[in-house]
Amino acid sequence: xxxVSFHKAGTGGERLGMASGPCTLxxxxxxxxxxxxxxxxxxxxxxxxxxxxxxxxxxxELVDDDPQAREYLRRVTAFIDGTSTQVDLPLDIRGTxxxxxxxxxxxxxxxxxxxxxxxxxRRIGAPAAVRAVAGAxxxxxxxxxxxxxxxxxxxxxxxxYRWGVARKRALIAREAAITERVAEPA
Numbered sequence: 062x063x064x065v066s067f068h069k070a071g072t073g074g075e076r077l078g079m080a081s082g083p084c085t086l087x088x089x090x091x092x093x094x095x096x097x098x099x100x101x102x103x104x105x106x107x108x109x110x111x112x113x114x115x116x117x118x119x120x121x122e123l124v125d126d127d128p129q130a131r132e133y134l135r136r137v138t139a140f141i142d143g144t145s146t147q148v149d150l151p152l153d154i155r156g157t158x159x160x161x162x163x164x165x166x167x168x169x170x171x172x173x174x175x176x177x178x179x180x181x182x183r184r185i186g187a188p189a190a191v192r193a194v195a196g197a198x199x200x201x202x203x204x205x206x207x208x209x210x211x212x213x214x215x216x217x218x219x220x221x222y223r224w225g226v227a228r229k230r231a232l233i234a235r236e237a238a239i240t241e242r243v244a245e246p247a
Contacts, residue, residue: 078127173240
């Protein structure tokens with residue numbers, strides 16, 4: 062079961078274990094502390110991802126190749142690569158109160174489906190905050206487990222994704238294929 066801990070962005074000074082490795086979408090890197098996974102980032106270079114984490118968590122001590130982080134990374138990679146249909150991790154979600162509302166709403170969007178930014182804004186009770194919702198999606202530090210890749214423009218097209226539109230497209234397609242496969246009668 063996934064456990065979730067929320068607190069304000071900017072807290073830090075703690076020791077975070079890290080792990081990185083290849084996946085079918087490039088490289089994935091994860092940072093986790095005592096409360097759970099703080100960040101999951103994707104890209105093409107472990108060095109660039111580490112720089113991203115250092116910028117995002119400037120007061121944290123980042124410890125490479127942490128055993129617990131490696132186990133969490135294994136679960137995330139299995140999900141990204143399509144060998145698992147869910148990711149069960151303790152999460153340490155850091156952001157503003159508004160971001161946390163958006164991220165909570167994102168976590169209930171079913172795999173294989175998408176919603177628009179406007180619909181997501183309506184779901185959190187802030188229909189005029191479409192741009193702020195998009196900003197919260199862009200600030201998400203937990204790739205795939207807070208599925209901002211499931212949010213599209215009002216016309217249904219894909220738009221900016223922190224880890225690249227090609228990755229967003231691939232994640233949506235994989236989830237749709239897995240959902241379709243699971244729904245097929247035996």
